[in-house]
Amino acid sequence: MSDNNKTLMQKIRGAGWSAIAILFAAGIVFWGGFNWALEMTNREKFCISCHEMEENVFKEYRNTIHYQNRTGVRATCPDCHVPKEWVPKMIRKIQASKEVYGKVMGTINTPEKFQAERIRLAQNEWRRMKANNSQECRNCHNYEYFDYSVQGRRSNQMHQTGLAAGQTCIDCHKGIAHQLPPIAQDIGADHGGVVPEVMHPQPPKAQ
Amino acid sequence: MKKPTRKLVLAFVAALGLAAALPPSASAQAVKSIRGSDVSAPEAAPGGFKPIPDQAPIQRDYVQQPPLIPHKVEGYEVTKNFNKCMDCHAWSRYKETGATKVSLTHFKDRDGGELSNVSPRRYFCMQCHVPQTDAKPLVGNQFQRAEGLR
Numbered sequence: 001m002s003d004n005n006k007t008l009m010q011k012i013r014g015a016g017w018s019a020i021a022i023l024f025a026a027g028i029v030f031w032g033g034f035n036w037a038l039e040m041t042n043r044e045k046f047c048i049s050c051h052e053m054e055e056n057v058f059k060e061y062r063n064t065i066h067y068q069n070r071t072g073v074r075a076t077c078p079d080c081h082v083p084k085e086w087v088p089k090m091i092r093k094i095q096a097s098k099e100v101y102g103k104v105m106g107t108i109n110t111p112e113k114f115q116a117e118r119i120r121l122a123q124n125e126w127r128r129m130k131a132n133n134s135q136e137c138r139n140c141h142n143y144e145y146f147d148y149s150v151q152g153r154r155s156n157q158m159h160q161t162g163l164a165a166g167q168t169c170i171d172c173h174k175g176i177a178h179q180l181p182p183i184a185q186d187i188g189a190d191h192g193g194v195v196p197e198v199m200h201p202q203p204p205k206a207q
Numbered sequence: 208m209k210k211p212t213r214k215l216v217l218a219f220v221a222a223l224g225l226a227a228a229l230p231p232s233a234s235a236q237a238v239k240s241i242r243g244s245d246v247s248a249p250e251a252a253p254g255g256f257k258p259i260p261d262q263a264p265i266q267r268d269y270v271q272q273p274p275l276i277p278h279k280v281e282g283y284e285v286t287k288n289f290n291k292c293m294d295c296h297a298w299s300r301y302k303e304t305g306a307t308k309v310s311l312t313h314f315k316d317r318d319g320g321e322l323s324n325v326s327p328r329r330y331f332c333m334q335c336h337v338p339q340t341d342a343k344p345l346v347g348n349q350f351q352r353a354e355g356l357r
Binding site: 063152158179180181182186187188189196 | 261282286287288294300325
């Protein structure tokens with residue numbers, strides 16, 4: 001009888017418990033290393049290590065309330081652009097491999113190229129945030145705990161009607177941390193841009 | 208010309224020349240520009256004024272006055288791509304947002320011809336309509352609201 005006829009369990013038993021312990025430890029090291037590497041790509045420092053990000057979106061973001069405000073609570077790039085839950089995070093990270101391709105090919109490596117692509121890139125992100133009910137906003141801004149009495153006259157009224165109609169954050173709050181792409185507004189000659197149906201989608205309950 | 212007269216004229220001209228040669232600051236010391244410092248000097252600090260929070264529309268003081276902005280406008284984007292003001296105040300948006308709609312006077316070209324949408328020469332809203340801060344008036348005054356608006 002040769003070794004080939006032994007089952008897997010018999011083989012493991014043959015190798016002994018020490019081998020199992022080594023495999024287990026290797027697993028911990030591998031998993032820890034994987035998570036560590038993933039977390040390294042989930043930091044603002046990593047995001048702006050590409051000049052595409054640093055020269056365009058990061059510069060704009062520095063003028064907004066999510067970068068600097070009176071209490072110093074900050075949202076960094078991944079807080080809004082990478083899901084916190086494991087499965088959606090993995091999906092987003094795999095999708096992001098296309099961004100590596102864009103980086104290598106220099107798709108948006110000048111401000112001019114970036115401006116030309118902004119309308120497409122912005123709508124990608126709006127679509128993603130609408131699909132997951134603005135989950136990244138809600139990680140910090142939970143509307144169940146909104147105190148309408150201390151909100152301003154306008155936000156108080158709009159939040160209550162909007163949320164009652166089933167709208168999500170990104171339906172209204174576009175361009176809050178970055179500049180907007182061209183938006184079709186009825187001023188002078190028609191310049192094209194994002195159409196009103198995308199900029200201000202109808203609430204689901206009104207359709 | 209007689210000698211004493213000529214001397215008098217010469218003295219007068221000399222006095223004028225001396226006055227012109229003196230630095231003008233000597234006579235203009237009392238005058239201070241609103242800017243408060245020389246053009247080349249660094250800008251004076253704006254003085255921590257706070258924007259006034261949302262309030263009801265502010266009454267006008269005279270009929271031609273561009274209505275004041277009764278809310279905060281910090282971080283509002285007005286660029287080539289997008290005009291945040293028009294996102295609420297446009298005729299297509301004001302019903303949903305509850306904002307005041309843009310005046311009909313903004314639908315004219317520079318020759319007075321009627322337009323079907325807002326004239327691009329009105330694009331920069333905050334050239335005329337201004338937000339309010341808690342700053343006190345720089346000088347005391349007795350300005351009264353126009354009689355018809357009191």
